[in-house]
Amino acid sequence: MNVQINGLKEQIPFESSLEDLLRSRQIDPASARGIAVAVNEVIVRRNDWSSKAIQDGDAIEIVTARQGG
Amino acid sequence: MRGRPMQVSEKDKKKATATPTEECGDFLRIADLKLKSRLLLGTSGYPNPQIMMESIAASATQLITVAIRRVNLQDRDREGFMHMLTSLPVDLLPNTAGCYTAKEAVLVAELAREALETDLVKLEVIGDDETLMPDVEQLLKAASDLIRSGFTVMAYSNDDPITCKKLADLGCAAVMPLASPIGSGMGILNPYNLQLIRDIVRDIPLLVDAGIGTASDAALAMELGYDGILLNTAVSKAKHPVQMAAAMRHGVEAGRLAYLAGRIPRKFYAEASSSMSGRVEVSSD
Numbered sequence: 541m542n543v544q545i546n547g548l549k550e551q552i553p554f555e556s557s558l559e560d561l562l563r564s565r566q567i568d569p570a571s572a573r574g575i576a577v578a579v580n581e582v583i584v585r586r587n588d589w590s591s592k593a594i595q596d597g598d599a600i601e602i603v604t605a606r607q608g609g
Numbered sequence: 610m611r612g613r614p615m616q617v618s619e620k621d622k623k624k625a626t627a628t629p630t631e632e633c634g635d636f637l638r639i640a641d642l643k644l645k646s647r648l649l650l651g652t653s654g655y656p657n658p659q660i661m662m663e664s665i666a667a668s669a670t671q672l673i674t675v676a677i678r679r680v681n682l683q684d685r686d687r688e689g690f691m692h693m694l695t696s697l698p699v700d701l702l703p704n705t706a707g708c709y710t711a712k713e714a715v716l717v718a719e720l721a722r723e724a725l726e727t728d729l730v731k732l733e734v735i736g737d738d739e740t741l742m743p744d745v746e747q748l749l750k751a752a753s754d755l756i757r758s759g760f761t762v763m764a765y766s767n768d769d770p771i772t773c774k775k776l777a778d779l780g781c782a783a784v785m786p787l788a789s790p791i792g793s794g795m796g797i798l799n800p801y802n803l804q805l806i807r808d809i810v811r812d813i814p815l816l817v818d819a820g821i822g823t824a825s826d827a828a829l830a831m832e833l834g835y836d837g838i839l840l841n842t843a844v845s846k847a848k849h850p851v852q853m854a855a856a857m858r859h860g861v862e863a864g865r866l867a868y869l870a871g872r873i874p875r876k877f878y879a880e881a882s883s884s885m886s887g888r889v890e891v892s893s894d
Contacts, residue, residue, distance in 0.1 A: 546679040565682050574691035575680060576724035583719045601679065603720050605691050607661075608676025608704050609651030609791070609841030 541596035558584055558592040561600065574604050635865070637837050639814055640729070640761040640782045642700065644671045647831070648861045649702065649816065650854070651841025658693060660850050665697060668844065668854035674702045674731055677721045702763065704731040709744065711751035718755055730755060731785075731818075731839075733765045741791040745772050749779065756780045765818050768802040770809050777810045784810060785839060788830065789820030792842045796826035800833060807834045824853075824860030831864025832872065 541554055545561070552561055558577060559569050567575060569589050577584050578601045584592045594600070637644040650670040655661035665673060675694070694701060703721030708714040711734060718730040734751050736744035743766055755762050756779055763783040764776045776784045786806055789795035797803060798820070807815060814836040821827050821840040830838055838861050847853035 546682060567680070573695070574724050576677075576720040576722075578716065578720060581716055583716075583723050585723060601720070602682065603677050604680050604724060605675040605694065605701065605703065605721075606678040607653040607655075607690060608674055608678075608706050609653045 541594075543594060543597065544599040546600070546602055552594065556594045557590055558588075558594060558600070559590040561594055562589065562602070565602070567602070575602065576604075577602050635869070637814060639763065642672070642729075644837075645669075646671045646858070646861075647837040647865055648827070648858055649674065649837060649839040650844065650857075651839070652694075653841055654845035655850060658690075661845070662693065662697070663851045664844055664854040665699065667851045667858065669858050670699060672700050672702050673697070674704050674839065674841070675725075676706045677703055677717050677724065700729070701725050701727060702729050702731050703727065704765075705733045705751075706735075708734055708751075709736075709747070710734065711747045711754060714747070714751040715754050715758075718751075718760055719758075722760070728759060728761045729763070730760050731763045731765060732781075742787075743767050743772075745769070748772075749775055752776055752779050752781055763816070768799050768806065770802060770805045773806045773815075774809050777813050781813065783814040783816055783836075785816040785818035787819040788817050788826060791819040793820055794822035794843055795820055796822045797829055800829070803830065803833050803835070821857075824856040827857055827860040828864035828867070831861055832867050834868055837861070 541552060543550055543552055558579065562569060569586065577589065579592065579598050637647045646669045648668055648670050649672045650665060650668050651674045652661055655664060703725055705714040705717045708717055714732060714734050721730060722728060732748065732751055732755065734744050734748040736742050748764065748766065752762050752764050761782045763785055764781045766773050766776055766784055766786045768786040773784045773786055786803060788797040803817065816837040816839050817830040817835050818839040821838060821843045823843060827838045840857065844850050844853045844857060
């Protein structure tokens with residue numbers, strides 16, 4: 541299915557959870573610190589990453605802290 | 610007495626090494642935070658990470674700002690910034706830099722809360738790219754929404770007393786009017802307005818955020834009765850950032866001490882500091 545990840549169009553397997561998607565991007569939910577995720581502009585809390593099913597057309601934002609003033 | 614060394618008591622020696630404002634038990638309190646340092650430092654634009662880390666140490670800051678941005682999924686090795694920050698004895702203050710609407714700012718604040726496990730947020734809602742001045746309408750809306758959602762909001766504002774009062778009345782934990790536009794280094798363009806804001810907003814911390822160019826700007830803001838200073842570019846883009854970080858630390862401390870000590874009133878005419886009593890009299894020709 542087609543999704544947008546951090547603004548880029550990508551294809552991922554059907555029936556992927558958010559956790560599957562993050563693992564495929566080398567983000568291990570157990571050890572990842574300082575990362576937050578929103579799907580379609582709604583925060584998905586860390587505890588819900590494994591149960592959150594990704595749908596065709598979803599927009600996923602994966603963010604962290606960067607240098608800022 | 611000539612040639613006899615001045616005796617320094619143990620008490621005075623201790624005084625000489627203690628941070629002056631720390632000795633007075635003078636802390637900056639923002640919600641649950643209790644900070645010895647009244648200087649908040651940004652983490653952007655340093656020549657390299659090492660200089661950023663040394664500048665943070667030299668400034669003695671206890672609260673540093675960070676932005677919330679997309680993870681670089683193509684090169685995870687470049688995501689070392691978070692790891693670096695966790696080694697520091699400081700709290701993180703995420704900002705909503707780059708947001709132009711209340712909706713954007715609220716989403717970024719929520720992402721920051723989830724990523725960094727903090728309710729603190731430096732709320733920025735920008736009106737345009739040229740001036741980077743706040744969009745007041747969107748700023749007030751975002752502040753209201755975030756406070757309702759349990760955030761501890763430190764609001765970056767323009768130097769308008771009415772806007773600052775409204776932000777305080779909404780329940781912001783701190784209000785932070787600008788000295789001059791972000792990154793301009795022009796210092797305090799309107800000390801009258803900053804003084805008015807201080808007179809109107811008495812109950813919560815006021816910090817000057819943005820536009821500080823050098824240590825005397827920071828000292829002046831503190832002398833006006835501000836509770837703290839938030840700055841970034843003045844240090845990160847200085848010729849010698851680590852030295853400037855130390856200068857800012859001293860500027861903030863000097864300004865705070867001067868404010869607490871109370872400046873003398875300004876007078877139009879001179880007043881001799883040496884008494885005329887006992888003056889040598891010389892006959893006139």
